[in-house]
Amino acid sequence: MPEGQEKQRLRDGFGREITYLRLSVTDRCDLRCSYCMAEKMTFLPKADVLSLEELYMLSDRFIRRGVRKIRITGGEPLVRRDILTLMTMLGERVSAGELDELTLTTNGTQLGKYSEQLKDIGVKRVNISLDTLDREVFAKLSRRDALDQVMEGIEAARAAGLKVKINAVALKDTNEDELPRLIEWSHEKGMDITLIEVMPLGDIETLRSDQYLPLTAVRERLKALWTLTDLDFRTGGPARYVKVKETGGILGFITPLTNNFCAGCNRVRVTCTGEIYTCLGSDGKLDLRSALRSATPQDALDEVLDRAMIGKPERHDFDIDRHDTRPAVVRHMSVTGG
Numbered sequence: 039m040p041e042g043q044e045k046q047r048l049r050d051g052f053g054r055e056i057t058y059l060r061l062s063v064t065d066r067c068d069l070r071c072s073y074c075m076a077e078k079m080t081f082l083p084k085a086d087v088l089s090l091e092e093l094y095m096l097s098d099r100f101i102r103r104g105v106r107k108i109r110i111t112g113g114e115p116l117v118r119r120d121i122l123t124l125m126t127m128l129g130e131r132v133s134a135g136e137l138d139e140l141t142l143t144t145n146g147t148q149l150g151k152y153s154e155q156l157k158d159i160g161v162k163r164v165n166i167s168l169d170t171l172d173r174e175v176f177a178k179l180s181r182r183d184a185l186d187q188v189m190e191g192i193e194a195a196r197a198a199g200l201k202v203k204i205n206a207v208a209l210k211d212t213n214e215d216e217l218p219r220l221i222e223w224s225h226e227k228g229m230d231i232t233l234i235e236v237m238p239l240g241d242i243e244t245l246r247s248d249q250y251l252p253l254t255a256v257r258e259r260l261k262a263l264w265t266l267t268d269l270d271f272r273t274g275g276p277a278r279y280v281k282v283k284e285t286g287g288i289l290g291f292i293t294p295l296t297n298n299f300c301a302g303c304n305r306v307r308v309t310c311t312g313e314i315y316t317c318l319g320s321d322g323k324l325d326l327r328s329a330l331r332s333a334t335p336q337d338a339l340d341e342v343l344d345r346a347m348i349g350k351p352e353r354h355d356f357d358i359d360r361h362d363t364r365p366a367v368v369r370h371m372s373v374t375g376g
């Protein structure tokens with residue numbers, strides 16, 4: 039490609055423009071949520087993981103191809119040392135008007151340490167995963183007694199002036215009855231909250247069908263308690279939002295199983311080893327790391343990105359019941375960061 043001439047924007051075979059990159063910076067995590075990971079996970083050797091410079095070079099290529107939003111994720115993104123160096127460099131692209139948003143999804147355990155710096159970098163909002171307010175349930179679910187640390191993280195984020203959205207996976211029998219309280223609690227603190235249907239990715243110790251709680255049923259239960267009004271409000275993610283009249287807060291629903299939202303898909307995922315997954319619900323991937331390490335990385339990256347666009351599936355193929363016998367997606371959620 040001649041210098042100065044930019045390649046065209048990323049558009050898939052179904053005409054969907056890709057403007058949202060979810061970048062996983064580590065597969066490691068300090069928790070072991072039972073719907074996400076097995077207790078005994080084997081993590082990647084450090085040598086397989088892209089350096090910060092490589093992650094930045096990749097992000098740069100995506101920005102030049104039209105990506106406007108980057109979400110840093112993991113594993114737990116904030117357990118990667120020096121991650122704020124990458125975020126500082128990407129924050130400059132926001133200041134330069136080349137990105138609309140740089141943000142992250144985190145379990146919150148490290149936010150006590152990093153919230154102020156994140157704010158200084160130019161991060162405006164963070165999504166924090168929290169499925170329960172009960173210490174014992176938290177410890178059982180995440181296999182770590184870390185609720186207090188997460189709560190400190192949430193308070194630190196709020197104190198730093200970050201807008202916080204809570205993400206809660208809706209889980210049958212586990213937090214099912216607690217969801218109204220979790221929503222009230224979030225709204226009392228001025229935080230939006232999004233409920234997520236558990237998706238069948240990767241083998242875990244529990245049957246997915248024992249965890250799965252359709253959000254259509256949750257919504258019906260909430261409607262019996264509160265007045266829910268649909269909103270047009272969008273964040274560029276897959277959630278659909280309602281306003282809860284009685285609490286005054288915003289509640290989102292991410293419903294890959296009961297209400298497929300793939301027609302509006304605008305995103306791809308890159309793992310910390312430089313693999314691009316064009317759909318969360320598919321194991322199809324291409325290797326960007328070799329392109330990154332080739333003699334002509336920009337051209338090689340463009341070539342892989344163009345191929346990735348052709349191969350992006352129209353939709354996922356999740357099926358909770360079938361997954362109990364044959365996983366639809368083999369990898370764990372932590373590989374791509376949700």
Ligand SMILES: Nc1nc2c(ncn2[C@@H]2O[C@H](COP(=O)(O)OP(=O)(O)OP(=O)(O)O)[C@@H](O)[C@H]2O)c(=O)[nH]1
Pocket residue numbers: 109143165203205234273274275276277292294303305318319354375376
């Ligand atoms: N099936 C499916 N689920 C997704 C997709 N993107 C996000 N999710 C799910 O939604 C959860 C919450 O995502 P977040 O990391 O908070 O990102 P987001 O919903 O895009 O965030 P906002 O920018 O606040 O809209 C993820 O953990 C995934 O489980 C997607 O493209 N497909």
Ligand SMILES: C[S@@+](CC[C@H](N)C(=O)[O-])C[C@H]1O[C@@H](n2cnc3c(N)ncnc32)[C@H](O)[C@@H]1O
Pocket residue numbers: 067073074111112113114115143144145165166167205206207234235236237238239371372374375376
């Ligand atoms: C994989 S985590 C990575 C970022 C960070 N560690 C965290 O927990 O926020 C991203 C999101 O994926 C969600 N998640 C993990 N496994 C899931 C599954 N099987 N189905 C639905 N959501 C899942 C988590 O609850 C979290 O909100």
Ligand code: SF4
Pocket residue numbers: 067068069070071074075112113114145167372
């Ligand atoms: S959901 Fe996030 S915090 Fe929980 S195990 Fe997965 S990566 Fe770690």
Ligand code: SF4
Pocket residue numbers: 276294299300301303304305316317318319351352353354
């Ligand atoms: S499941 Fe795949 S196609 Fe559907 S919204 Fe998610 S990434 Fe896009």
